[in-house]
Amino acid sequence: MDYRKKRNINQVVWFSTLRVMSFIVVAILFCILGFILYNGASAISWDFLTTMPQDGMTKGGILPAILGTFYLTIGAIIFAFPLGILSGIYLNEYAGKGWIVKLIRMMTNNLGAIPSIVFGLFGMALFVNKLKFGDSIIAGSLTLGLLVLPIVIRTTEEALKQIDDSFRTGSLALGATKFQTIIRVILPMAFPNIITGLILSIGRVSGETAPIMFTAVAYFLPHLPSSIYDQVMALPYHLYVVATSGTDIEASRPIAYGTAFVLIVIVLILNLSASWLRKFFGNKVKTNS
Amino acid sequence: MFIKRKYFFEYLWEGLLKISGGLTSVAILLIVIFLFSEGIGIFNNSAVEEGYSIIVGKDNDVENLSGEKIKDIFDQKIVSWKTLGTTIENHDSIMLLRLDDIASYVSENKIASDFSNLPQIIEQIMKDNPSVIGFLPSEYINKDSDYRILDLGKIKPKDFFFGKQWFPTAQPSPLFGVLPIVLGTLLVSLIAILIALPFGLAVAIYSAELASEKVAKLIRPVIELLAGIPSVVYGFFGLIVIVPLIQKLFNLDVGETALAGSIILAIMALPTIITIAQDAIMSTPRSMKEASLALGANKWQTIKKVIIPYSISGITAGVVLGIGRAIGETMAVLMVTGNAAVIPTTLLEPVRTIPATIAAELGEAPKGGAHYEALFALGCILFIFTLVINLIVEYISSKNKNKA
Numbered sequence: 001m002d003y004r005k006k007r008n009i010n011q012v013v014w015f016s017t018l019r020v021m022s023f024i025v026v027a028i029l030f031c032i033l034g035f036i037l038y039n040g041a042s043a044i045s046w047d048f049l050t051t052m053p054q055d056g057m058t059k060g061g062i063l064p065a066i067l068g069t070f071y072l073t074i075g076a077i078i079f080a081f082p083l084g085i086l087s088g089i090y091l092n093e094y095a096g097k098g099w100i101v102k103l104i105r106m107m108t109n110n111l112g113a114i115p116s117i118v119f120g121l122f123g124m125a126l127f128v129n130k131l132k133f134g135d136s137i138i139a140g141s142l143t144l145g146l147l148v149l150p151i152v153i154r155t156t157e158e159a160l161k162q163i164d165d166s167f168r169t170g171s172l173a174l175g176a177t178k179f180q181t182i183i184r185v186i187l188p189m190a191f192p193n194i195i196t197g198l199i200l201s202i203g204r205v206s207g208e209t210a211p212i213m214f215t216a217v218a219y220f221l222p223h224l225p226s227s228i229y230d231q232v233m234a235l236p237y238h239l240y241v242v243a244t245s246g247t248d249i250e251a252s253r254p255i256a257y258g259t260a261f262v263l264i265v266i267v268l269i270l271n272l273s274a275s276w277l278r279k280f281f282g283n284k285v286k287t288n289s
Numbered sequence: 290m291f292i293k294r295k296y297f298f299e300y301l302w303e304g305l306l307k308i309s310g311g312l313t314s315v316a317i318l319l320i321v322i323f324l325f326s327e328g329i330g331i332f333n334n335s336a337v338e339e340g341y342s343i344i345v346g347k348d349n350d351v352e353n354l355s356g357e358k359i360k361d362i363f364d365q366k367i368v369s370w371k372t373l374g375t376t377i378e379n380h381d382s383i384m385l386l387r388l389d390d391i392a393s394y395v396s397e398n399k400i401a402s403d404f405s406n407l408p409q410i411i412e413q414i415m416k417d418n419p420s421v422i423g424f425l426p427s428e429y430i431n432k433d434s435d436y437r438i439l440d441l442g443k444i445k446p447k448d449f450f451f452g453k454q455w456f457p458t459a460q461p462s463p464l465f466g467v468l469p470i471v472l473g474t475l476l477v478s479l480i481a482i483l484i485a486l487p488f489g490l491a492v493a494i495y496s497a498e499l500a501s502e503k504v505a506k507l508i509r510p511v512i513e514l515l516a517g518i519p520s521v522v523y524g525f526f527g528l529i530v531i532v533p534l535i536q537k538l539f540n541l542d543v544g545e546t547a548l549a550g551s552i553i554l555a556i557m558a559l560p561t562i563i564t565i566a567q568d569a570i571m572s573t574p575r576s577m578k579e580a581s582l583a584l585g586a587n588k589w590q591t592i593k594k595v596i597i598p599y600s601i602s603g604i605t606a607g608v609v610l611g612i613g614r615a616i617g618e619t620m621a622v623l624m625v626t627g628n629a630a631v632i633p634t635t636l637l638e639p640v641r642t643i644p645a646t647i648a649a650e651l652g653e654a655p656k657g658g659a660h661y662e663a664l665f666a667l668g669c670i671l672f673i674f675t676l677v678i679n680l681i682v683e684y685i686s687s688k689n690k691n692k693a
Binding site: 007008010011014015017018019021022024025026028029032033035036082083084086087089090091093094095103104107108109110111113114115116117118119120121122124125126129130146149150153177178179200203204206207208209210213214236237239240243244256260263264267268270271274275 | 296298299302303305306307309310311312313314316317318319320323324327487488491492494495496499500508510511513514515517518519520521522523524525526528529530556559563587588589590593613616617618619620623624644647648651652656664665668671672675676678679683
């Protein structure tokens with residue numbers, strides 16, 4: 001009886017510890033979210049979102065930073081999504097088991113592990129200096145695109161892997177070509193998973209600072225960018241400079257909170273829509289079967 | 290006709306896919322080529338600042354001055370030639386000669402307004418003062434004159450990898466010792482993982498084994514969100530909340546310390562550890578768990594003696610990957626660690642990591658110069674770190690596959 005009692009007490013103690021620690025992790029998240037959202041909410045107004053910064057960034061809005069992040073993200077998406085999805089399809093549907101495929105897979109795996117600052121270094125060496133784009137939207141977009149490329153590939157591959165082979169063989173047996181099978185059968189089925197993964201990766205792109213620091217962004221620009229060869233301001237970099245090196249750090253605190261607020265809201269919206277889509281498609285698939 | 294068109298599309302499509310796959314693998318090759326070609330360049334730079342020469346009197350037989358020694362001389366920390374192993378009759382104390390110092394050797398009206406007679410003046414000074422060491426622009430130095438030009442050679446790999454001082458803008462010889470930065474990176478990352486591991490493991494076990502389906506479903510988006518918050522926001526949070534907290538708690542002058550960096554990195558590494566550990570725990574075969582329970586073990590004993598040992602390699606992979614994430618993290622660390630390039634001795638000191646150094650200094654380093662190339666070389670080190678970590682993870686998971 002003693003042994004049994006002891007081990008049950010042991011279990012209760014350990015389980016409560018695990019529960020408390022898990023609770024702490026969740027609490028930390030809400031702590032960070034709450035802190036930013038609570039402090040940032042007071043800075044947010046229509047003017048804040050739609051006007052230029054003023055007085056050494058202690059007043060005014062963050063319009064150029066919002067637009068800059070938008071442009072950079074769109075640029076990265078245009079570059080990385082088609083390329084990544086096609087590569088993912090190739091790796092999962094076409095590539096055999098040869099050494100070339102192994103090499104490509106190893107390369108993409110390693111590409112995904114490279115720190116973002118290294119992408120920044122590379123973007124600076126290739127796009128800014130070698131190709132002479134200068135600090136520009138296009139250089140930043142390409143760098144960010146490279147950064148999400150492995151994520152897009154992995155998302156696509158994972159989604160395709162989940163589809164049972166019977167669908168492929170079934171379609172082929174009906175006389176469809178491989179191309180038709182992929183376009184008409186496999187991709188529509190994998191679509192929900194691909195799209196949710198891609199939405200989450202947009203969040204990653206829009207929040208990255210290190211890759212664009214030396215390829216695209218400026219501390220402050222009096223004008224909005226007019227071409228893809230212009231420098232831009234961007235939300236994450238704006239938050240960094242306002243928080244650490246403004247002319248008057250105390251006075252620019254509200255701007256920093258507001259910028260962090262906008263960044264968090266972007267991530268929240270993307271995450272919520274991803275999980276909403278997951279639910280939406282999940283129901284749909286159920287009714288189909 | 291239909292058949293033919295069908296095949297045409299087929300080929301086009303396949304070609305397109307192949308090109309995409311090829312392009313992706315070219316990308317990483319390009320990264321490697323550019324990173325390393327710029328980074329290797331550091332060893333082609335002379336140890337003295339570009340465009341300058343260091344000169345000593347012709348009887349001065351001092352040799353093998355390292356960059357650190359030169360720095361100490363010009364910072365006047367070394368003041369006697371004897372400490373450098375050289376004796377100069379009656380003139381032991383080192384005298385410095387930089388452009389600004391010339392006026393203290395000769396009266397200013399002797400110097401021509403366009404500095405055209407500087408080479409002669411320098412020669413005269415060197416002749417009169419045998420204990421002078423000069424650091425002057427090479428344009429004013431005569432190759433065949435009465436003094437000796439010290440050849441410090443190029444920046445040596447030994448000084449780069451094991452040098453203990455990082456003063457990239459120091460004159461006359463910039464110091465690129467990456468040891469403190471590398472150690473700082475490892476320290477901050479390892480401590481971060483030590484903090485994150487128990488919490489990450491707890492969440493993984495809890496949501497995989499203990500929590501009801503409802504709660505487990507709630508935890509997933511929380512982890513996703515934690516992974517989705519931009520690093521600069523973490524940095525901002527750390528700067529405003531954690532840094533002052535540490536400062537107050539430990540009664541420090543500045544709160545920007547290695548500890549602050551580790552705490553922020555721990556939070557940021559949590560999602561990686563949790564997702565991978567959770568996958569590993571969930572992959573434990575049901576039959577194993579049930580066998581353990583059927584033998585009379587309670588749930589905790591099953592977790593401790595069956596599930597964790599079974600999934601240990603997956604958990605290890607998560608931890609290693611978490612270290613990789615932490616090592617490469619830039620913005621958050623840059624904002625909270627204080628960025629002092631000294632070898633860390635305690636957690637309550639400012640440190641500096643590789644990514645933070647690159648981010649902080651690349652903007653100011655002139656393109657193509659030694660400093661610029663040194664930062665690329667740091668990038669190479671970082672790249673190799675992550676590569677090694679990735680290989681370890683792949684090795685662990687391939688071993689795992691064999692087991693299953």
